[in-house]
Amino acid sequence: xxxxxxxxxxxxxxxxxxxxxxxxxxxxxxxxxxxxxxxxxxxxxxxxxxxxxxxxxxxxxxxxxxxxxxxxxxxxxxxxxxxxxxxxxxxxxxxxxxxxxxxxxxxxxxxxxxxxxxxxxxxxxxxxxxxxxxxxxxxxxxxxxxxxxxxxxxxxxxxxxxxxxxxxxxxxxxxxxxxxxxxxxxxxxxxxxxxxxxxxxxxxxxxxxxxxxxxxxxxxxxxxxxxxxxxxxxxxxxxxxxxxxxxxxxxxxxxxxxxxxxxxxxxxxxxxxxxxxxxxxxxxxxxxxxxxxxxxxxxxxxxxxxxxxxxxxxxxxxxxxxxxxxxxxxxxxxxxxxxxxxxxxxxxxxxxxxxxxxxxxxxxxxxxxxxxxxxxxxxxxxxxxxxxxxxxxxxxxxxxxxxx
Amino acid sequence: xxxxxxxxxxxxxxxxxxxxxxxxxxxxxxxxxxxxxxxxxxxxxxxxxxxxxxxxxxxxxxxxxxxxxxxxxxxxxxxxxxxxxxxxxxxxxxxxxxxxxxxxxxxxxxxxxxxxxxxxxxxxxxxxxxxxxxxxxxxxxxxxxxxxxxxxxxxxxxxxxxxxxxxxxxxxxxxxxxxxxxxxxxxxxxxxxxxxxxxxxxxxxxxxxxxxxxxxxxxxxxxxxxxxxxxxxxxxxxxxxxxxxxxxxxxxxxxxxxxxxxxxxxxxxxxxxxxxxxxxxxxxxxxxxxxxxxxxxxxxxxxxxxxxxxxxxxxxxxxxxxxxxxxxxxxxxxxxxxxxxxxxxxxxxxxxxxxxxxxxxxxxxxxxxxxxxxxxxxxxxxxxxxxxxxxxxxxxxxxxxxxxxxxxxxxxxxxxxxxxxxxxxxxxxxxxxxxxxxxxxxxxxxxxxxxxxxxxxxxxxxxxxxxxxxxxxxxxxxxxxxxxxxxxxxxxxxxxxxxxxxxxxxxxxxxxxxxxxxxxxxxxxxxxxxxxxxxxxxxxxx
Numbered sequence: 001x002x003x004x005x006x007x008x009x010x011x012x013x014x015x016x017x018x019x020x021x022x023x024x025x026x027x028x029x030x031x032x033x034x035x036x037x038x039x040x041x042x043x044x045x046x047x048x049x050x051x052x053x054x055x056x057x058x059x060x061x062x063x064x065x066x067x068x069x070x071x072x073x074x075x076x077x078x079x080x081x082x083x084x085x086x087x088x089x090x091x092x093x094x095x096x097x098x099x100x101x102x103x104x105x106x107x108x109x110x111x112x113x114x115x116x117x118x119x120x121x122x123x124x125x126x127x128x129x130x131x132x133x134x135x136x137x138x139x140x141x142x143x144x145x146x147x148x149x150x151x152x153x154x155x156x157x158x159x160x161x162x163x164x165x166x167x168x169x170x171x172x173x174x175x176x177x178x179x180x181x182x183x184x185x186x187x188x189x190x191x192x193x194x195x196x197x198x199x200x201x202x203x204x205x206x207x208x209x210x211x212x213x214x215x216x217x218x219x220x221x222x223x224x225x226x227x228x229x230x231x232x233x234x235x236x237x238x239x240x241x242x243x244x245x246x247x248x249x250x251x252x253x254x255x256x257x258x259x260x261x262x263x264x265x266x267x268x269x270x271x272x273x274x275x276x277x278x279x280x281x282x283x284x285x286x287x288x289x290x291x292x293x294x295x296x297x298x299x300x301x302x303x304x305x306x307x308x309x310x311x312x313x314x315x316x317x318x319x320x321x322x323x324x325x326x327x328x329x330x331x332x333x334x335x336x337x338x339x340x341x342x343x344x345x346x347x348x349x350x351x352x353x354x355x356x357x358x359x360x361x362x363x364x365x366x367x368x369x370x371x372x373x374x375x376x377x378x379x380x381x382x383x384x385x386x387x388x389x390x391x392x393x394x395x396x397x398x399x400x401x402x403x404x
Numbered sequence: 405x406x407x408x409x410x411x412x413x414x415x416x417x418x419x420x421x422x423x424x425x426x427x428x429x430x431x432x433x434x435x436x437x438x439x440x441x442x443x444x445x446x447x448x449x450x451x452x453x454x455x456x457x458x459x460x461x462x463x464x465x466x467x468x469x470x471x472x473x474x475x476x477x478x479x480x481x482x483x484x485x486x487x488x489x490x491x492x493x494x495x496x497x498x499x500x501x502x503x504x505x506x507x508x509x510x511x512x513x514x515x516x517x518x519x520x521x522x523x524x525x526x527x528x529x530x531x532x533x534x535x536x537x538x539x540x541x542x543x544x545x546x547x548x549x550x551x552x553x554x555x556x557x558x559x560x561x562x563x564x565x566x567x568x569x570x571x572x573x574x575x576x577x578x579x580x581x582x583x584x585x586x587x588x589x590x591x592x593x594x595x596x597x598x599x600x601x602x603x604x605x606x607x608x609x610x611x612x613x614x615x616x617x618x619x620x621x622x623x624x625x626x627x628x629x630x631x632x633x634x635x636x637x638x639x640x641x642x643x644x645x646x647x648x649x650x651x652x653x654x655x656x657x658x659x660x661x662x663x664x665x666x667x668x669x670x671x672x673x674x675x676x677x678x679x680x681x682x683x684x685x686x687x688x689x690x691x692x693x694x695x696x697x698x699x700x701x702x703x704x705x706x707x708x709x710x711x712x713x714x715x716x717x718x719x720x721x722x723x724x725x726x727x728x729x730x731x732x733x734x735x736x737x738x739x740x741x742x743x744x745x746x747x748x749x750x751x752x753x754x755x756x757x758x759x760x761x762x763x764x765x766x767x768x769x770x771x772x773x774x775x776x777x778x779x780x781x782x783x784x785x786x787x788x789x790x791x792x793x794x795x796x797x798x799x800x801x802x803x804x805x806x807x808x809x810x811x812x813x814x815x816x817x818x819x820x821x822x823x824x825x826x827x828x829x830x831x832x833x834x835x836x837x838x839x840x841x842x843x844x845x846x847x848x849x850x851x852x853x854x855x856x857x858x859x860x861x862x863x864x865x866x867x868x869x870x871x872x873x874x875x876x877x878x879x880x881x882x883x884x885x886x887x888x889x890x891x892x893x894x895x896x897x898x899x900x901x902x903x904x905x906x907x908x909x910x911x912x913x914x915x916x917x918x919x920x921x922x923x924x925x926x927x928x929x930x931x932x933x934x935x936x937x938x939x940x941x942x943x944x945x946x
Contacts, residue, residue: 058775114769115598139456139593139774141573171774176782180775213595214776218769223461226582234900238893245892249885282901283835286908289897290842293890297849300889304882332856335802339795339852340845346791347841352783354453354776354834362842 003334007327011374012319012382018375022264025368029271036274044270046279046357049228051221053101053113056214057121060181063097064125071124077101077116095179096214096353114218125210135206136174136181137213143167152201166193170202180212231285238289239263242296250303253384258299261377262292265368272364278357287358291365294340298333298373305329306381318385326374337370409936412929419921420816423823447826451833451907452590452770454784456777458597460589461580461768462604468762469555470548471500477524477541478503479637479663484523490516501543503527508537552584555761560587565757566603567591586767595773599750605764607720608754610672610691611665612701612737615714615726618659619643626658637663643716643723644741659723661716666704671697673735675755677748680740687748689739691755698735706732719751784837791841792818795848803855805945809930810851813922817847820918821911835908843915846890850923854879855946868944872931880924887916 036042047054057063065082072080081100101113138146144167148159155162173191174182185203188194219227239259246255266288273280305325313321326333344366348359427447434440452459474497481503482495493507508516520529520539526547532538560577567575567589576590591600616638620626626640627633634640641661675691682688693701708715709729716726717739724741743751796814800807821843825832858875862868891913898909938944 056776137595137773139595141593172778175775175778180773180778212773212775213771214773216769216771218766220767222463223768230582230900234897237900238896241892241896242889245889283838283908286835286838286897286901289893290838290908290912293893294842294845296889296893297846297886300885301853301882304885308878328860329856332852335852335856336845336849339798339848342794342798343791343841343845346794347787347838350783350787350790352779352787354780355784355787355838358835358838 003331005331007330009323009327009330011323011326012379015375015379015382018371018379022268022372022376025268026264026271029268029273029275032274033271044274044280045228046281046284047100047217047219048282049219049224049231049280051102051219051224053117053216053218055099055114055117055216057097057099057211058180058214059095059097059211060183061095063095065097067124068097068099068121071120072099072117075116075120075123077120080117095181114216118213121211132205132207134209134212135185135202136209136211138171138206140167140171143171146205147198147201150201150205152197153195154197162193166198169193180214181210182208183210184208227282231282234285235266235289235292238292242292246296246300246303250307253381254303257377257380257384258296258303260380261299261372262295262369264376265291265295265365265372268368269361269364273357273361276360278360281357283355283358284361287361287365291362291369294366295369295372298337298370299377301329301332302326302373302378303381306378319382322378322382326378333370333373337366341366406936409929409932412925413933416816416926416929420819423819426823426826427819448822449829449831450777450781451831451836452592452777453772453834454777454781454832455592456595456772456774457590457592458594458600458772459768459770460591460597460601460604460766462587462589462764462766463583464556464559464585464587464760464764465762466552466555466585467500470543470551471497472762473551474500474503474543477527477543481505481520481524484519485516488515488519490519492516498540501548503541504532504535504538505541506532506535506538508539510537513537556585556587558761559764562608562758562760563587563589563604566754567600569753569757570600570603572600587764593774595771597769597771599746601766601769603750603754605766606750606754606760607763608669608757608759609720610669610739610755610759611718612667613641613665613716613718614662614704614708615716616660616662618661619657619726620659621657623658626660630660634660639663641716641718641721641723643718643726657723659716659726661718661723665718666715667693667697667701669755669759672755675752677743677745677752679745682740683742686740687743687745689743689748689752689755691737691739691752693735693737695735702732702734705729780834784834788837788841788844792844795844799848799851803946805934806855806858806931809927809934810848810855810923812930813851813927814844814847816926817843817915817918817922820922821915824914824918825911830910831907832911833907836911839908839911839915842912843919846887846916847919847923849886850879850883850919851927853882854923854927858944858946862944862946867941868938869935869940871944872928872935876924876928876931883920883924887920891916 033044036044043050063084065084069082072082081098081102083098083100084094084096099117101117133142144164147163147167151159151163153159153162169191170188173188174180178187182188185199185206185208188202189196189199239262242262243255243259246258269288269291270280273284278284302322302325305328306322309321309325309328313324316324341363344359344362347355348363351359428434428440428443430443431446432439432443434443478495478497485492485495490512491509492505494505496504496506498504505516516539517529520527520541524541526544527541528544529539529541532540556579560579564575564577567577572591572594574592576588578588580586580588589604591597594600616635617629618626620629623640623642638660639662640658642656642658644656671693673692673694675689677687678690680686680688705715707713709731712728714726714728717724717737719739724739739751792814796811799810803810818840821840824830825836830836854875857879858871861871861874864871866874894909894912894916898906898913901909935944
């Protein structure tokens with residue numbers, strides 16, 4: 001099977017439309033950034049880059065958001081934020097609530113924020129007063145140790161690894177089958193290896209909380225700043241490194257064009273982030289850098305072909321050579337990008353809540369990155385060739401191609 | 405098959421075997437499927453984001469350790485000057501690293517300078533600006549650096565001992581490498597780090613000190629009792645008023661204590677939590693002293709008991725108990741103060757593990773609950789397998805037999821990547837899984853580049869063998885260029901990124917290197933094998 005064979009499109013003739021499209025995409029995204037940051041005094045950064053506390057709590061049923069909000073206000077935490085997760089793909093995570101607390105006072109109060117949130121939750125939803133540990137937050141090693149001590153199966157010294165395995169089965173039943181919250185010990189009856197004696201032993205030793213902490217992040221001001229700086233540096237160095245490599249392999253103008261194109265991709269992706277209310281976290285930075293690599297990939301494949309064709313087609317004009325190169329590689333470009341797009345789309349749909357922002361960046365990035373290779377990077381080289389000392393670039397490009 | 409091709413396949417097979425062995429063959433050679441699973445779980449270490457746990461970054465307040473050294477120097481200098489009868493107006497700590505000595509007796513400036521340069525080699529001396537006979541002592545930068553390093557090492561060791569004593573499994577305790585005063589603590593499986601954090605943060609500085617007088621209701625009153633100037637070698641320490649006579653208001657009280665303790669936490673031989681005999685329901689910490697300390701402590705308590713002296717138990721600069729010494733005490737003591745069983749056990753643990761040289765602050769705390777970790781593994785693995793299958797079906801559909809070739813190369817790529825993670829003991833994190841998925845994408849790209857090139861050559865009229873040859877040759881440079889560029893950016897990500905992002909960069913770098921091997925070397929070998937068995941003019945299934 002073959003697609004896109006013998007395509008003959010005048011890409012460079014349409015360069016001005018591409019530029020217009022890019023400007024439009026940039027404008028749409030960055031107007032949204034402007035609205036978020038300047039008008040609403042918000043931020044694009046997630047907790048990784050900010051100062052504060054973010055606790056994700058899972059409830060046994062539909063989360064009582066109003067009750068939580070009231071509790072937080074009564075506790076004197078008015079600048080707390082509460083957000084349900086509207087994830088239609090996973091039933092269990094609809095019971096999750098993300099509680100955020102902005103902290104500006106400094107490192108000292110780092111612990112206080114999380115503790116206050118937990119206090120409010122405990123006060124509002126009542127904790128077990130018996131002082132028994134909560135089964136919904138016990139870890140596998142702790143549970144294994146408890147079971148070994150109580151020995152409900154009366155194994156004595158023959159227990160060996162049995163209780164460890166049983167604890168693994170119990171915690172994974174809780175975390176996988178019941179979404180992290182067990183509401184009654186009877187739910188554990190059907191777990192492999194569990195006898196009524198085990199259930200009653202658990203019921204005697206543990207209480208069942210109505211909510212469980214899914215995750216909790218606390219980031220102090222110093223760390224938040226450091227991460228911001230680190231991410232920015234990593235991005236700049238990565239771009240610089242690529243510029244130098246391409247300049248060595250091709251011509252500096254190719255390197256510059258490729259870097260401008262990926263910069264354009266990052267800006268558009270960030271704009272879309274703001275538009276769709278995703279936050280920039282450390283993993284998203286990883287996604288942005290990967291998309292930089294991908295977009296670069298596409299651009300280099302085209303530039304490679306241009307370099308080769310410069311040697312083969314001495315009579316043709318430079319824009320024609322670029323057009324031909326893009327057309328020749330179009331089949332590969334669409335196949336690869338299509339498959340990559342499929343990959344990240346699967347990731348976006350199936351990768352779970354934690355990977356969602358990451359895969360969103362990749363979904364947008366793959367599309368924009370592919371487009372920018374012929375829509376932005378190639379026209380820049382052509383323009384340079386036409387107006388600014390371009391003759392030299394082409395000639396040196398040829399000699400470079402010969403030695404390559 | 406030519407002998408060269410045979411060698412190629414032998415090499416590929418060897419790589420494959422080493423990789424498979426690395427993933428499932430160790431630590432015990434598997435004889436059942438359960439053992440394979442078990443080996444796999446042992447070899448592929450999961451990051452905190454996948455298995456749940458707590459991640460803490462803490463900052464050691466190093467200036468405290470330096471300031472303490474400065475205080476000691478002030479005390480020491482005061483003592484030595486007095487012994488040598490060198491009169492000075494004032495000895496004062498200016499900041500953590502500077503001491504100001506004012507109005508040195510002009511006749512004694514020679515002996516003063518000799519004393520400082522001989523007895524205080526850690527300090528450099530210069531005339532103080534704006535003082536006639538004043539000197540400014542500065543701690544030498546090399547000494548400050550050594551102090552910082554020593555304090556960091558001691559903190560790391562102490563925290564390690566404490567966490568091990570808590571019995572937490574497979575903790576990671578290391579310098580972050582980001583800043584020279586930060587320590588990273590990772591506690592897998594700990595869903596609520598509150599208890600562990602308290603134990604890590606506890607100062608644990610125990611002192612048994614002679615009580616000069618007190619308690620007083622306020623610091624000012626304590627000073628006023630002494631006419632505004634404390635007796636030499638004493639200091640004011642706050643405490644709770646539990647041991648104060650009935651009728652007094654609850655709250656803080658202040659004692660005047662000796663500066664230098666009789667016994668410190670370093671003199672302890674053991675410390676244990678026990679139910680209190682005096683206050684039912686409460687717990688106390690009983691401790692025993694080392695032989696050397698007992699040799700000091702026995703005579704001291706005997707002489708104090710004779711004059712009705714008192715002794716205070718000071719923990720982290722807070723008086724827990726001040727009691728009259730009844731008789732000679734050999735080597736045991738106790739700390740009371742309304743402890744619960746847990747807090748008494750934690751205190752005993754902290755005392756056994758030793759004190760921190762400086763206090764610590766938490767900069768960052770991340771906790772992933774076990775259920776979120778379980779979800780992430782399931783989602784991540786499902787997404788990886790899902791996308792692999794989608795891509796592979798498409799490749800076979802679009803490139804026929806050559807597509808099968810690409811699928812083989814992709815699977816080998818994954819096997820090598822996973823094996824490397826196992827051999828290097830690298831940790832698989834969620835961004836790491838993303839790195840794996842992106843490796844799949846790049847692997848597909850390399851294959852597509854080669855195949856499209858071969859198709860072009862075939863269209864140009866070449867027969868299969870030379871078409872495959874030039875297809876690989878021409879795509880080679882492009883593949884190298886794209887891979888090197890991405891590896892360059894991944895290397896920067898690794899160098900300048902942090903924690904989870906590094907895991908991503910590592911999988912991407914290894915995946916891309918493996919990819920160059922599989923999509924060029926392995927894929928080529930399979931093509932050559934296929935070509936060697938078919939007719940020169942026959943149609944190539946691509």
